[in-house]
Amino acid sequence: MGRPLFRESSCNRCGLCLSECPVLGVPRERAGEEMEKLVEGRETEVLSRCTSCMTCNLLCPAGCSPYHLILRRWEERYEREGLPLRVRTVLPLETPNFLSIARESMPEDERRMLSSWSEALKGGKGGGEILYAGCNAQIFPYLLRTRLLEGLTAVGEQSLCCGEIYYRMGLLGKMEGLPERVGRRLNSLRPKKLITFCPACYHMLRDIYPDFGVGLDFELQDLREWLWEGMEKGRIELRRKLDKRATIQDSCHAKLLGESFLDLPRKMVEAMGMEVVEMERSRRRAMCCGIAEGICSYNPFDIVEGAVRQLKEAERTGADLLVVYCATCLLILSIGKVVYPAGMPIFHVLELLQLATGEEPLRRNMQRAEDMIRGLGEKTVFSEERFWVGCEREGGKCATGA
Ligand code: SF4
Numbered sequence: 001m002g003r004p005l006f007r008e009s010s011c012n013r014c015g016l017c018l019s020e021c022p023v024l025g026v027p028r029e030r031a032g033e034e035m036e037k038l039v040e041g042r043e044t045e046v047l048s049r050c051t052s053c054m055t056c057n058l059l060c061p062a063g064c065s066p067y068h069l070i071l072r073r074w075e076e077r078y079e080r081e082g083l084p085l086r087v088r089t090v091l092p093l094e095t096p097n098f099l100s101i102a103r104e105s106m107p108e109d110e111r112r113m114l115s116s117w118s119e120a121l122k123g124g125k126g127g128g129e130i131l132y133a134g135c136n137a138q139i140f141p142y143l144l145r146t147r148l149l150e151g152l153t154a155v156g157e158q159s160l161c162c163g164e165i166y167y168r169m170g171l172l173g174k175m176e177g178l179p180e181r182v183g184r185r186l187n188s189l190r191p192k193k194l195i196t197f198c199p200a201c202y203h204m205l206r207d208i209y210p211d212f213g214v215g216l217d218f219e220l221q222d223l224r225e226w227l228w229e230g231m232e233k234g235r236i237e238l239r240r241k242l243d244k245r246a247t248i249q250d251s252c253h254a255k256l257l258g259e260s261f262l263d264l265p266r267k268m269v270e271a272m273g274m275e276v277v278e279m280e281r282s283r284r285r286a287m288c289c290g291i292a293e294g295i296c297s298y299n300p301f302d303i304v305e306g307a308v309r310q311l312k313e314a315e316r317t318g319a320d321l322l323v324v325y326c327a328t329c330l331l332i333l334s335i336g337k338v339v340y341p342a343g344m345p346i347f348h349v350l351e352l353l354q355l356a357t358g359e360e361p362l363r364r365n366m367q368r369a370e371d372m373i374r375g376l377g378e379k380t381v382f383s384e385e386r387f388w389v390g391c392e393r394e395g396g397k398c399a400t401g402a
Pocket residue numbers: 010011012013014015016017018032035059060061062063064065066
Protein backbone atom coordinates (compact mmCIF):
# COMPACT_ATOMS: atom_id res chain seq x y z
CA MET A 1 0.00 0.00 0.00
CA GLY A 2 1.29 3.48 -0.82
CA ARG A 3 0.95 6.13 1.83
CA PRO A 4 1.77 9.83 2.19
CA LEU A 5 5.35 10.13 3.45
CA PHE A 6 7.68 12.69 5.01
CA ARG A 7 10.62 13.37 2.69
CA GLU A 8 13.38 13.11 5.25
CA SER A 9 16.30 13.38 2.82
CA SER A 10 15.12 16.84 1.68
CA CYS A 11 14.67 18.20 5.23
CA ASN A 12 17.57 20.35 6.50
CA ARG A 13 15.92 20.88 9.92
CA CYS A 14 15.56 24.60 9.19
CA GLY A 15 12.60 24.72 11.61
CA LEU A 16 10.50 27.05 9.46
CA CYS A 17 7.52 24.69 9.58
CA LEU A 18 7.29 24.64 13.38
CA SER A 19 8.34 28.26 13.96
CA GLU A 20 5.56 29.49 11.64
CA CYS A 21 3.05 26.92 12.92
CA PRO A 22 -0.05 28.86 14.10
CA VAL A 23 -0.24 26.70 17.23
CA LEU A 24 3.37 26.07 18.29
CA GLY A 25 5.11 29.15 16.89
CA VAL A 26 8.40 28.36 18.71
CA PRO A 27 11.61 30.34 18.01
CA ARG A 28 13.37 29.16 14.86
CA GLU A 29 16.35 27.52 16.56
CA ARG A 30 14.17 25.55 18.94
CA ALA A 31 11.88 24.65 16.07
CA GLY A 32 14.84 23.03 14.31
CA GLU A 33 15.64 21.06 17.48
CA GLU A 34 12.05 19.89 17.85
CA MET A 35 12.09 18.83 14.22
CA GLU A 36 15.25 16.81 14.86
CA LYS A 37 13.56 15.07 17.80
CA LEU A 38 10.54 14.34 15.64
CA VAL A 39 12.70 12.81 12.93
CA GLU A 40 14.56 10.68 15.47
CA GLY A 41 11.34 9.55 17.14
CA ARG A 42 12.19 11.22 20.48
CA GLU A 43 9.72 12.90 22.87
CA THR A 44 8.69 16.33 21.64
CA GLU A 45 5.98 18.81 22.53
CA VAL A 46 4.95 18.77 18.88
CA LEU A 47 3.17 15.46 19.35
CA SER A 48 1.07 16.67 22.26
CA ARG A 49 0.38 20.19 20.99
CA CYS A 50 -0.09 19.80 17.24
CA THR A 51 -3.75 20.27 16.27
CA SER A 52 -3.37 18.69 12.83
CA CYS A 53 -4.16 21.91 10.97
CA MET A 54 -1.77 20.76 8.20
CA THR A 55 -0.34 24.27 7.70
CA CYS A 56 3.24 23.04 8.11
CA ASN A 57 2.95 21.10 4.85
CA LEU A 58 2.32 24.43 3.12
CA LEU A 59 5.14 26.17 4.96
CA CYS A 60 8.00 23.83 4.14
CA PRO A 61 9.99 25.37 1.26
CA ALA A 62 11.44 21.97 0.35
CA GLY A 63 8.07 20.22 0.10
CA CYS A 64 8.99 17.68 2.79
CA SER A 65 5.43 17.22 4.15
CA PRO A 66 6.37 17.47 7.86
CA TYR A 67 2.74 16.82 8.80
CA HIS A 68 3.13 13.30 7.49
CA LEU A 69 5.98 12.74 9.92
CA ILE A 70 3.70 13.85 12.77
CA LEU A 71 1.08 11.40 11.51
CA ARG A 72 3.65 8.59 11.50
CA ARG A 73 4.65 9.36 15.12
CA TRP A 74 0.99 9.44 16.17
CA GLU A 75 0.50 6.13 14.45
CA GLU A 76 3.38 4.65 16.48
CA ARG A 77 1.76 5.99 19.66
CA TYR A 78 -1.51 4.39 18.63
CA GLU A 79 0.20 1.05 17.95
CA ARG A 80 1.75 1.15 21.45
CA GLU A 81 -1.11 2.54 23.48
CA GLY A 82 -4.32 2.18 21.48
CA LEU A 83 -7.02 4.83 21.77
CA PRO A 84 -9.39 5.87 24.57
CA LEU A 85 -12.81 4.30 24.07
CA ARG A 86 -14.43 7.70 23.41
CA VAL A 87 -12.44 8.04 20.15
CA ARG A 88 -14.57 5.22 18.73
CA THR A 89 -17.44 7.69 18.41
CA VAL A 90 -15.53 9.83 15.87
CA LEU A 91 -14.52 6.91 13.64
CA PRO A 92 -17.06 6.58 10.80
CA LEU A 93 -16.52 2.85 10.30
CA GLU A 94 -17.01 1.93 13.98
CA THR A 95 -20.36 1.68 15.76
CA PRO A 96 -21.83 3.32 17.69
CA ASN A 97 -20.38 6.56 16.40
CA PHE A 98 -21.33 10.15 15.61
CA LEU A 99 -23.33 9.03 12.58
CA SER A 100 -25.46 6.55 14.49
CA ILE A 101 -25.87 9.08 17.32
CA ALA A 102 -27.02 11.78 14.86
CA ARG A 103 -29.37 9.35 13.13
CA GLU A 104 -31.04 8.29 16.38
CA SER A 105 -32.52 11.73 16.99
CA MET A 106 -33.03 12.75 13.35
CA PRO A 107 -36.53 13.56 12.11
CA GLU A 108 -38.11 11.13 9.67
CA ASP A 109 -37.60 13.38 6.60
CA GLU A 110 -33.82 13.29 7.08
CA ARG A 111 -33.73 9.54 7.70
CA ARG A 112 -35.54 9.09 4.41
CA MET A 113 -32.91 11.24 2.71
CA LEU A 114 -30.16 9.00 4.09
CA SER A 115 -31.95 5.90 2.81
CA SER A 116 -32.37 7.43 -0.64
CA TRP A 117 -28.63 8.28 -0.84
CA SER A 118 -27.77 4.70 0.01
CA GLU A 119 -30.35 3.42 -2.50
CA ALA A 120 -28.90 5.69 -5.22
CA LEU A 121 -25.55 3.93 -4.80
CA LYS A 122 -27.11 0.80 -6.23
CA GLY A 123 -28.31 2.65 -9.34
CA GLY A 124 -24.99 3.49 -10.99
CA LYS A 125 -26.54 4.57 -14.29
CA GLY A 126 -23.57 6.78 -15.07
CA GLY A 127 -23.22 9.94 -17.08
CA GLY A 128 -24.75 12.51 -14.73
CA GLU A 129 -23.60 14.79 -11.96
CA ILE A 130 -23.39 13.06 -8.60
CA LEU A 131 -23.11 14.67 -5.19
CA TYR A 132 -20.89 12.66 -2.86
CA ALA A 133 -22.59 12.98 0.51
CA GLY A 134 -19.77 11.97 2.83
CA CYS A 135 -19.97 11.63 6.60
CA ASN A 136 -20.44 15.36 7.18
CA ALA A 137 -23.50 15.47 4.95
CA GLN A 138 -24.86 12.47 6.85
CA ILE A 139 -24.86 14.48 10.08
CA PHE A 140 -26.85 17.30 8.45
CA PRO A 141 -28.93 15.75 5.63
CA TYR A 142 -31.37 18.67 5.76
CA LEU A 143 -28.68 21.00 4.37
CA LEU A 144 -29.02 19.16 1.06
CA ARG A 145 -32.78 19.71 0.93
CA THR A 146 -32.66 22.80 -1.22
CA ARG A 147 -33.56 23.86 -4.76
CA LEU A 148 -29.93 24.93 -5.13
CA LEU A 149 -28.89 21.29 -5.53
CA GLU A 150 -31.68 20.30 -7.93
CA GLY A 151 -30.39 18.07 -10.71
CA LEU A 152 -27.71 16.42 -8.59
CA THR A 153 -28.11 12.81 -7.45
CA ALA A 154 -26.83 12.49 -3.90
CA VAL A 155 -25.06 9.25 -2.97
CA GLY A 156 -23.58 8.20 0.33
CA GLU A 157 -23.64 5.80 3.24
CA GLN A 158 -21.57 5.08 6.31
CA SER A 159 -19.35 2.53 4.56
CA LEU A 160 -18.43 5.04 1.86
CA CYS A 161 -16.39 7.23 4.22
CA CYS A 162 -13.41 8.80 2.39
CA GLY A 163 -11.20 8.01 5.41
CA GLU A 164 -10.37 11.61 6.33
CA ILE A 165 -10.48 11.18 10.09
CA TYR A 166 -8.31 8.02 9.96
CA TYR A 167 -5.80 9.95 7.87
CA ARG A 168 -5.93 12.96 10.14
CA MET A 169 -5.40 10.93 13.31
CA GLY A 170 -2.45 9.06 11.85
CA LEU A 171 -4.33 5.75 11.66
CA LEU A 172 -2.82 5.18 8.23
CA GLY A 173 -2.44 1.44 8.72
CA LYS A 174 -6.15 1.30 9.45
CA MET A 175 -6.82 2.97 6.11
CA GLU A 176 -5.38 -0.04 4.34
CA GLY A 177 -7.63 -0.85 1.39
CA LEU A 178 -10.06 2.01 2.17
CA PRO A 179 -9.09 4.45 -0.62
CA GLU A 180 -8.99 1.54 -3.09
CA ARG A 181 -12.45 0.35 -2.02
CA VAL A 182 -14.04 3.81 -2.05
CA GLY A 183 -12.33 4.74 -5.34
CA ARG A 184 -13.56 1.51 -6.96
CA ARG A 185 -17.11 2.09 -5.75
CA LEU A 186 -17.21 5.70 -6.95
CA ASN A 187 -15.69 4.74 -10.31
CA SER A 188 -18.36 2.06 -10.69
CA LEU A 189 -21.04 4.79 -10.60
CA ARG A 190 -19.52 6.17 -13.81
CA PRO A 191 -20.47 9.79 -13.11
CA LYS A 192 -19.70 12.49 -15.62
CA LYS A 193 -18.76 14.62 -12.64
CA LEU A 194 -18.60 13.91 -8.92
CA ILE A 195 -19.19 16.87 -6.62
CA THR A 196 -17.98 16.67 -3.04
CA PHE A 197 -20.22 18.06 -0.33
CA CYS A 198 -17.28 18.62 1.99
CA PRO A 199 -13.84 20.20 1.30
CA ALA A 200 -12.23 17.39 3.34
CA CYS A 201 -13.58 14.74 0.93
CA TYR A 202 -12.41 16.86 -2.01
CA HIS A 203 -8.90 17.15 -0.60
CA MET A 204 -8.79 13.45 0.19
CA LEU A 205 -10.05 12.31 -3.22
CA ARG A 206 -8.04 14.85 -5.20
CA ASP A 207 -4.72 15.04 -3.37
CA ILE A 208 -4.39 12.20 -0.85
CA TYR A 209 -5.85 9.23 -2.72
CA PRO A 210 -3.13 9.47 -5.40
CA ASP A 211 -0.56 9.00 -2.56
CA PHE A 212 -2.32 5.70 -1.89
CA GLY A 213 -2.10 4.85 -5.59
CA VAL A 214 -5.82 5.40 -6.24
CA GLY A 215 -7.00 7.21 -9.36
CA LEU A 216 -10.53 8.33 -10.23
CA ASP A 217 -12.05 8.02 -13.70
CA PHE A 218 -14.29 11.08 -13.59
CA GLU A 219 -14.18 14.83 -13.24
CA LEU A 220 -14.07 15.95 -9.64
CA GLN A 221 -15.42 19.26 -8.41
CA ASP A 222 -16.07 20.65 -4.98
CA LEU A 223 -19.54 21.92 -4.06
CA ARG A 224 -18.21 25.44 -3.43
CA GLU A 225 -16.75 25.56 -6.94
CA TRP A 226 -20.01 24.17 -8.36
CA LEU A 227 -22.08 26.76 -6.50
CA TRP A 228 -19.87 29.66 -7.54
CA GLU A 229 -19.94 28.47 -11.13
CA GLY A 230 -23.76 28.36 -10.85
CA MET A 231 -23.81 31.93 -9.55
CA GLU A 232 -21.55 33.17 -12.33
CA LYS A 233 -23.47 31.39 -15.07
CA GLY A 234 -26.88 32.41 -13.74
CA ARG A 235 -28.02 28.90 -12.76
CA ILE A 236 -28.30 30.29 -9.23
CA GLU A 237 -30.17 33.55 -9.25
CA LEU A 238 -29.81 35.82 -6.24
CA ARG A 239 -33.03 37.64 -5.41
CA ARG A 240 -32.27 39.26 -2.07
CA LYS A 241 -29.35 41.20 -0.70
CA LEU A 242 -28.34 40.06 2.78
CA ASP A 243 -27.25 43.27 4.37
CA LYS A 244 -24.99 41.84 7.08
CA ARG A 245 -21.37 41.70 8.18
CA ALA A 246 -20.05 38.17 8.07
CA THR A 247 -16.90 36.50 9.28
CA ILE A 248 -15.74 33.18 7.89
CA GLN A 249 -14.47 30.03 9.60
CA ASP A 250 -12.01 28.40 7.22
CA SER A 251 -11.74 24.66 6.82
CA CYS A 252 -8.31 23.12 7.50
CA HIS A 253 -8.52 21.17 4.24
CA ALA A 254 -9.38 24.30 2.27
CA LYS A 255 -5.99 25.76 3.17
CA LEU A 256 -4.36 22.94 1.28
CA LEU A 257 -6.67 23.43 -1.67
CA GLY A 258 -5.14 26.83 -2.35
CA GLU A 259 -5.82 30.56 -2.26
CA SER A 260 -8.39 30.47 -5.05
CA PHE A 261 -10.37 27.89 -3.09
CA LEU A 262 -10.24 30.07 0.04
CA ASP A 263 -11.58 32.94 -2.09
CA LEU A 264 -14.74 31.04 -3.04
CA PRO A 265 -16.81 31.40 0.16
CA ARG A 266 -15.72 35.03 0.38
CA LYS A 267 -16.81 35.74 -3.18
CA MET A 268 -20.15 34.04 -2.51
CA VAL A 269 -20.76 35.98 0.69
CA GLU A 270 -19.91 39.28 -1.00
CA ALA A 271 -22.09 38.47 -4.00
CA MET A 272 -24.99 38.04 -1.56
CA GLY A 273 -24.49 41.66 -0.46
CA MET A 274 -22.57 41.01 2.74
CA GLU A 275 -19.35 42.54 3.97
CA VAL A 276 -16.64 40.06 4.95
CA VAL A 277 -14.73 40.91 8.11
CA GLU A 278 -11.80 38.57 8.66
CA MET A 279 -10.82 37.01 11.96
CA GLU A 280 -7.37 37.79 13.29
CA ARG A 281 -6.18 34.43 11.97
CA SER A 282 -7.89 33.52 8.73
CA ARG A 283 -7.34 31.83 5.38
CA ARG A 284 -4.01 29.91 5.43
CA ARG A 285 -3.29 30.98 9.02
CA ALA A 286 -6.78 30.11 10.25
CA MET A 287 -7.23 28.10 13.40
CA CYS A 288 -9.33 24.95 13.24
CA CYS A 289 -13.00 25.04 14.35
CA GLY A 290 -11.95 22.89 17.32
CA ILE A 291 -12.24 19.32 16.03
CA ALA A 292 -8.49 19.07 15.52
CA GLU A 293 -7.77 20.09 19.11
CA GLY A 294 -9.06 16.71 20.17
CA ILE A 295 -7.23 14.75 17.51
CA CYS A 296 -3.92 14.58 19.33
CA SER A 297 -5.22 14.80 22.90
CA TYR A 298 -8.30 12.58 22.34
CA ASN A 299 -10.05 14.91 24.75
CA PRO A 300 -13.56 16.14 23.85
CA PHE A 301 -13.20 19.07 26.24
CA ASP A 302 -10.28 20.34 24.14
CA ILE A 303 -12.58 20.28 21.12
CA VAL A 304 -15.19 22.36 22.92
CA GLU A 305 -12.51 24.75 24.18
CA GLY A 306 -11.24 25.17 20.61
CA ALA A 307 -14.77 25.85 19.36
CA VAL A 308 -15.37 28.48 22.04
CA ARG A 309 -12.02 30.10 21.18
CA GLN A 310 -13.16 30.40 17.57
CA LEU A 311 -16.57 31.79 18.55
CA LYS A 312 -14.83 34.44 20.63
CA GLU A 313 -12.40 35.23 17.83
CA ALA A 314 -15.39 35.59 15.50
CA GLU A 315 -17.10 37.90 18.01
CA ARG A 316 -14.06 40.18 18.12
CA THR A 317 -14.58 40.98 14.42
CA GLY A 318 -17.89 42.67 15.23
CA ALA A 319 -19.63 40.57 12.54
CA ASP A 320 -23.36 39.79 12.67
CA LEU A 321 -22.93 36.17 11.73
CA LEU A 322 -20.38 33.41 11.39
CA VAL A 323 -20.25 31.62 8.06
CA VAL A 324 -18.95 28.08 7.65
CA TYR A 325 -18.56 26.11 4.46
CA CYS A 326 -17.63 22.77 6.03
CA ALA A 327 -20.27 20.78 7.90
CA THR A 328 -17.79 19.60 10.54
CA CYS A 329 -17.16 23.26 11.36
CA LEU A 330 -20.95 23.68 11.57
CA LEU A 331 -21.25 20.83 14.05
CA ILE A 332 -18.28 21.71 16.24
CA LEU A 333 -19.03 25.43 16.41
CA SER A 334 -22.69 24.69 17.14
CA ILE A 335 -21.57 22.42 19.99
CA GLY A 336 -19.35 25.29 21.15
CA LYS A 337 -22.37 27.58 21.04
CA VAL A 338 -24.33 25.24 23.31
CA VAL A 339 -21.76 25.91 26.05
CA TYR A 340 -21.10 29.52 24.97
CA PRO A 341 -24.54 30.76 23.86
CA ALA A 342 -23.35 34.36 23.53
CA GLY A 343 -21.70 33.48 20.22
CA MET A 344 -23.24 34.89 17.03
CA PRO A 345 -25.54 32.81 14.79
CA ILE A 346 -23.77 30.26 12.61
CA PHE A 347 -24.80 29.73 8.99
CA HIS A 348 -23.61 27.21 6.46
CA VAL A 349 -22.96 29.01 3.17
CA LEU A 350 -25.71 26.89 1.57
CA GLU A 351 -28.22 28.29 4.06
CA LEU A 352 -27.21 31.84 3.18
CA LEU A 353 -27.61 31.07 -0.50
CA GLN A 354 -31.06 29.71 0.29
CA LEU A 355 -31.96 33.00 1.96
CA ALA A 356 -30.52 35.02 -0.91
CA THR A 357 -32.47 33.00 -3.48
CA GLY A 358 -35.76 33.24 -1.59
CA GLU A 359 -35.80 29.87 0.20
CA GLU A 360 -36.24 29.41 3.93
CA PRO A 361 -33.42 27.28 5.40
CA LEU A 362 -34.39 24.65 7.98
CA ARG A 363 -31.77 25.79 10.55
CA ARG A 364 -31.49 22.61 12.62
CA ASN A 365 -27.83 22.97 13.60
CA MET A 366 -28.36 23.89 17.24
CA GLN A 367 -30.89 21.10 17.79
CA ARG A 368 -28.48 18.63 16.15
CA ALA A 369 -25.62 19.82 18.35
CA GLU A 370 -27.70 19.37 21.51
CA ASP A 371 -28.82 15.91 20.40
CA MET A 372 -25.22 14.90 19.68
CA ILE A 373 -24.04 16.05 23.12
CA ARG A 374 -26.87 14.11 24.76
CA GLY A 375 -26.24 11.05 22.59
CA LEU A 376 -22.54 10.88 23.43
CA GLY A 377 -23.34 10.32 27.08
CA GLU A 378 -21.06 10.71 30.07
CA LYS A 379 -20.20 7.01 30.21
CA THR A 380 -18.29 7.08 26.92
CA VAL A 381 -16.71 10.48 27.48
CA PHE A 382 -15.22 9.60 30.86
CA SER A 383 -14.39 5.94 30.24
CA GLU A 384 -10.75 4.97 30.92
CA GLU A 385 -10.96 1.96 28.60
CA ARG A 386 -8.73 1.78 25.53
CA PHE A 387 -9.13 -0.02 22.22
CA TRP A 388 -7.36 -0.82 18.96
CA VAL A 389 -9.41 -0.31 15.80
CA GLY A 390 -10.86 -3.59 14.54
CA CYS A 391 -8.97 -5.49 17.21
CA GLU A 392 -10.34 -7.03 20.40
CA ARG A 393 -7.43 -7.25 22.85
CA GLU A 394 -7.05 -9.99 25.39
CA GLY A 395 -4.30 -9.83 27.98
CA GLY A 396 -2.66 -6.97 26.04
CA LYS A 397 -2.55 -9.02 22.82
CA CYS A 398 -4.74 -8.65 19.78
CA ALA A 399 -7.14 -11.56 19.80
CA THR A 400 -8.39 -10.94 16.27
CA GLY A 401 -4.94 -10.71 14.71
CA ALA A 402 -5.61 -7.20 13.36
S1 SF4 B 1 10.19 19.93 7.08
FE1 SF4 B 1 10.77 21.63 5.73
S2 SF4 B 1 10.40 23.50 6.90
FE2 SF4 B 1 10.40 21.78 8.35
S3 SF4 B 1 12.50 21.65 9.11
FE3 SF4 B 1 12.38 20.28 7.34
S4 SF4 B 1 12.99 21.50 5.58
FE4 SF4 B 1 12.54 22.94 7.25
